[in-house]
Amino acid sequence: MAAHLEDLPSIARSVKFYRFLLVLYPADFRQEYSGQMLQLFRDCCLRAYRQNGLLGMVRLWAVTFIDLVSSLIKEHMQKETNMSKSTFIRISGWALVLAGVAFFLIFLVYYLDEANPLLHIMSAYYVTPLYISAFYAGPLLLSAGLLGLRTRYGETASPAGSGMLLFGALAGPALSLVGIIGSASNDSLWIYHIYGPSVSMLFLAVFGIIALDSKPLPRGNALPLLAGIVLPVIMGVGLILGAIDGVIDRHPLVLYAPLAIQFLSMVALGIILQGDASEQESLAAA
Amino acid sequence: MANTLTNPEDLLPLTPAVFNILLALADGEKHGYGIMQEVEANTNGQIPMGPGTLYGSIKRMLKAGLIKESDERPDPSMDDQRRKYYQLSGLGQQVLRLEVERLAAQVQVARAKNLLTYGQEGRT
Numbered sequence: 001m002a003a004h005l006e007d008l009p010s011i012a013r014s015v016k017f018y019r020f021l022l023v024l025y026p027a028d029f030r031q032e033y034s035g036q037m038l039q040l041f042r043d044c045c046l047r048a049y050r051q052n053g054l055l056g057m058v059r060l061w062a063v064t065f066i067d068l069v070s071s072l073i074k075e076h077m078q079k080e081t082n083m084s085k086s087t088f089i090r091i092s093g094w095a096l097v098l099a100g101v102a103f104f105l106i107f108l109v110y111y112l113d114e115a116n117p118l119l120h121i122m123s124a125y126y127v128t129p130l131y132i133s134a135f136y137a138g139p140l141l142l143s144a145g146l147l148g149l150r151t152r153y154g155e156t157a158s159p160a161g162s163g164m165l166l167f168g169a170l171a172g173p174a175l176s177l178v179g180i181i182g183s184a185s186n187d188s189l190w191i192y193h194i195y196g197p198s199v200s201m202l203f204l205a206v207f208g209i210i211a212l213d214s215k216p217l218p219r220g221n222a223l224p225l226l227a228g229i230v231l232p233v234i235m236g237v238g239l240i241l242g243a244i245d246g247v248i249d250r251h252p253l254v255l256y257a258p259l260a261i262q263f264l265s266m267v268a269l270g271i272i273l274q275g276d277a278s279e280q281e282s283l284a285a286a
Numbered sequence: 287m288a289n290t291l292t293n294p295e296d297l298l299p300l301t302p303a304v305f306n307i308l309l310a311l312a313d314g315e316k317h318g319y320g321i322m323q324e325v326e327a328n329t330n331g332q333i334p335m336g337p338g339t340l341y342g343s344i345k346r347m348l349k350a351g352l353i354k355e356s357d358e359r360p361d362p363s364m365d366d367q368r369r370k371y372y373q374l375s376g377l378g379q380q381v382l383r384l385e386v387e388r389l390a391a392q393v394q395v396a397r398a399k400n401l402l403t404y405g406q407e408g409r410t
Contacts, residue, residue: 044322064336066336067336067339074342
């Protein structure tokens with residue numbers, strides 16, 4: 001009886017048209033479920049026709065059309081979210097690597113200039129564009145990196161950890177912006193541009209402390225703390241020494257080792273983050 | 287794909303579709319059409335579940351580890367071998383139980399506020 005009903009034009013054409021509509025779903029979803037969906041729709045057609053004839057078929061199509069539109073939107077949105085999320089994580093991983101390079105470059109040029117003022121390193125034609133780019137782009141790259149860390153590990157690290165990364169990503173650039181805009185009218189305000197990344201790093205360090213316990217990263221859970229702690233400590237010590245006797249930045253060699261640790265930690269953290277985006281992509285595609 | 291580290295309470299509250307699919311699978315494995323029929327019967331047709339909604343939910347539930355594909359066929363002679371059967375996972379059973387308890391607690395509150403006159407009349 002069922003086989004006989006399937007041959008009816010209204011059912012056969014409905015099934016054929018529904019098979020055609022299934023093309024609208026994302027490829028991976030279609031590949032996995034189109035066969036089962038088609039079979040389910042065929043079952044529904046048979047039942048609708050048996051119960052109410054053509055009127056049942058019309059009613060079934062009304063319900064199916066609403067289901068089709070709503071599920072199409074949902075599946076495509078989810079696919080987009082998965083794709084854009086993993087792309088953002090990958091880009092932010094590289095942003096974190098570049099931020100590490102930028103901060104290392106800034107301090108390297110600064111201390112080389114301090115150590116050998118006669119060389120005028122900062123005004124050398126091949127250093128100046130690099131230094132200025134690093135100086136302005138560094139805080140933004142760091143902010144993008146923190147947002148990527150939050151996107152990938154925020155949920156696993158706890159709401160507090162996620163919050164720290166968000167504050168760090170927002171507060172740092174905001175402070176830097178105050179420094180850049182404020183220094184146009186008051187030169188002394190430019191220092192806030194330096195405080196910006198320090199504040200971001202401080203929040204990264206707090207996230208790092210949380211990460212030591214919750215271990216959200218696949219490996220290297222000490223890296224956020226190592227990457228984040230150096231700059232706030234240097235700035236803090238510098239401020240204290242400056243307040244005491246006006247002596248700041250007189251021990252560059254002592255600073256190189258922590259700065260190298262910060263640089264290596266940020267690069268390693270960025271590489272882990274962008275690598276994790278690939279894993280998330282394959283999970284989403286599975 | 288099942289996430290064995292998921293805390294069941296993190297998945298609550300469930301959407302009506304997910305709750306009703308879990309409920310349909312509570313007494314054994316079913317294929318898509320079986321799930322759809324049971325959901326319709328359990329909800330008097332109030333939860334419309336077309337193929338897109340059903341298999342979209344199944345996809346997400348498989349990913350969350352709430353259900354898994356079943357190799358068993360209840361009655362192979364009467365069954366289409368192309369059909370896939372689904373069953374509750376351990377996590378799915380836990381989540382369903384917690385959701386039922388959560389809903390029951392809300393019903394208790396509603397009852398205490400005399401909002402369930404229907405049920406009270408029925409009991410007396």
